[in-house]
Amino acid sequence: MFGHFYHEIFRKTIVAFGNVFNNIEIHHTNSSDDTVSIIKVPLAYGPIQKFLARIEQDPSGKKPVKITLPRMSFEFSGLTYDSARKVSTTQTFIAGSGKKVYMPVPYNMQFELNIISKLNDDALQIVEQILPYFQPSFNLTVNLVEPINEKKDIPIVLDGVTFTDDYEGDYTTRRSLVYTLRFTAKTYLFGPVPTSSSGVIKRVTLDYMSGVDTKKREVRYSVTPRALKDYDNDATTTLASDVDEISKYIVVGDATTISSGTRIYINSEQMYVESKDGNKLVVVRGYEGTPSEGHVSGSSVNLITEADDDLVSFGDDFGFNDELTFYQDFREYSPSQNSDL
Numbered sequence: 001m002f003g004h005f006y007h008e009i010f011r012k013t014i015v016a017f018g019n020v021f022n023n024i025e026i027h028h029t030n031s032s033d034d035t036v037s038i039i040k041v042p043l044a045y046g047p048i049q050k051f052l053a054r055i056e057q058d059p060s061g062k063k064p065v066k067i068t069l070p071r072m073s074f075e076f077s078g079l080t081y082d083s084a085r086k087v088s089t090t091q092t093f094i095a096g097s098g099k100k101v102y103m104p105v106p107y108n109m110q111f112e113l114n115i116i117s118k119l120n121d122d123a124l125q126i127v128e129q130i131l132p133y134f135q136p137s138f139n140l141t142v143n144l145v146e147p148i149n150e151k152k153d154i155p156i157v158l159d160g161v162t163f164t165d166d167y168e169g170d171y172t173t174r175r176s177l178v179y180t181l182r183f184t185a186k187t188y189l190f191g192p193v194p195t196s197s198s199g200v201i202k203r204v205t206l207d208y209m210s211g212v213d214t215k216k217r218e219v220r221y222s223v224t225p226r227a228l229k230d231y232d233n234d235a236t237t238t239l240a241s242d243v244d245e246i247s248k249y250i251v252v253g254d255a256t257t258i259s260s261g262t263r264i265y266i267n268s269e270q271m272y273v274e275s276k277d278g279n280k281l282v283v284v285r286g287y288e289g290t291p292s293e294g295h296v297s298g299s300s301v302n303l304i305t306e307a308d309d310d311l312v313s314f315g316d317d318f319g320f321n322d323e324l325t326f327y328q329d330f331r332e333y334s335p336s337q338n339s340d341l
Contacts, residue, residue, distance in 0.1 A: 078110035104188035
């Protein structure tokens with residue numbers, strides 16, 4: 001049941017959350033309101049207890065130097081399932097890559113952002129640069145699943161703000177003001193993604209029967225995609241002379257592999273070959289809605305074949321090949337087994 005997959009969704013959400021607060025500055029001014037210093041507030045991942053413990057350390061001997069303030073830290077603190085955003089567990093969708101995947105599962109990630117400062121004005125500067133963007137949410141766009149380029153808007157909701165002033169002890173004890181902002185990131189978790197776009201329908205088959213007492217087929221109608229352009233770049237031949245946008249007669253360098261009833265593709269125009277005489281072709285211009293345009297001598301001429309039909313991908317414009325088959329064996333076709341019973 002469980003195969004290995006890892007989209008790094010939690011990691012991507014954590015990084016995206018941290019980046020929101022990565023460029024906050026504090027400006028110190030003098031009595032004339034002139035800026036005398038600008039401090040970019042450091043941001044690190046970790047629990048507040050680790051930073052408070054480092055504040056209390058004395059810079060002596062083998063102990064590290066005291067931590068500088070102000071600074072910020074954030075931490076992923078909880079995870080809950082969000083039933084309000086639940087969809088059907090069996091519902092699927094076609095991603096931008098053409099792959100069929102199951103709908104994601106909604107989960108809420110809880111975060112804590114801690115602002116640690118020695119001066120209250122520094123802390124208030126930081127808080128005031130954050131709160132106006134949350135009313136009460138701020139949207140982030142994150143590419144959660146890169147193989148299918150699935151980008152989601154993740155609302156970051158501000159749940160609340162608390163404040164503590166740790167100022168106990170004698171005059172030599174460092175003061176630490178801590179503002180704690182609690183957030184909820186409404187993210188999505190995706191299951192395994194198929195390695196190919198085999199989920200895209202490439203053939204539709206319909207069996208007809210006469211009467212209601214039998215399920216045995218008599219006539220079968222099948223439809224497959226038909227390419228409207230050349231995909232494999234086969235470079236069948238080249239134009240031997242210039243062609244304007246209306247002429248039905250074109251001359252190619254070598255028409256050996258081109259026959260009546262085939263389709264050719266020059267630049268972005270599809271043409272239908274009605275007949276040929278040596279290397280001279282009589283064609284239908286602007287076939288199947290493609291633009292009729294002028295072409296210069298030496299332009300590549302490509303055949304549109306069944307190989308191109310197989311390369312039609314999700315999101316392309318395409319036509320249809322249809323096939324009608326008559327049966328007298330009255331056998332039944334099984335779509336699940338792809339065979340006659």
